[in-house]
Amino acid sequence: EIVMTQSPATLSVSPGERATLSCRASQSVSSNLAWYQQKPGQAPRLLIYGASTRATGIPARFSGSGSGTEFTLTISSLQSEDFAVYYCQQYNNWPGSLTFGGGTKVEIK
């Protein structure tokens, strides 16, 4: 099974600042990497797929980069609605096991 490791576990950021979230895969997943945002009491929302393509309706302040084993989600200027938990997920193994990272909580500093 491919293990996805996210860092940091918690990121404290002031509104308007940049946030950089990391995700590492235990083996190459090519560009088969997605990012999700989850707010309390809500289902996750797809932000990025293919490591760097924004999903429909996602603001341009969200960007993804990386390939192979190292990936980054950047939020260029944090808005109040961006404080949430973010998960990365690999889907390189399909129909084998797909795996999520443990999540990064972005909180208000």
Added chain:
Amino acid sequence: EVQLVESGGGLVQPGRSLRLSCAASGFTFDDYAMHWVRQAPGKGLEWVSGISWNSGSIGYADSVKGRFTISRDNAKNSLYLQMNSLRAEDTALYYCAKGRRGSIGAFDIWGQGTMVTVSS
């Protein structure tokens, strides 16, 4: 409106069975892979199982392999998860999710989930 609505959750004793359903609407169901993802209380996301549009490809997490069975009925726009030999660690909110066209392992539409509690 594109929508996924899960049902079938509840309280069940260890070792018993439960069948979850997911009703899809607002899109051409039989064009897309579908998945189940769960989230234990206060924990992260865990992919459980997925099925291709024609049921030709099916995958399971190691934690449920041999106990859970995913299926779909394209005529009824429905996805199912048969869960047998349930354990306490299966307690979670179970989400139905739609795979994205071209990136079928990326989930672009999610339901609101159905809660499964395994306890005696």
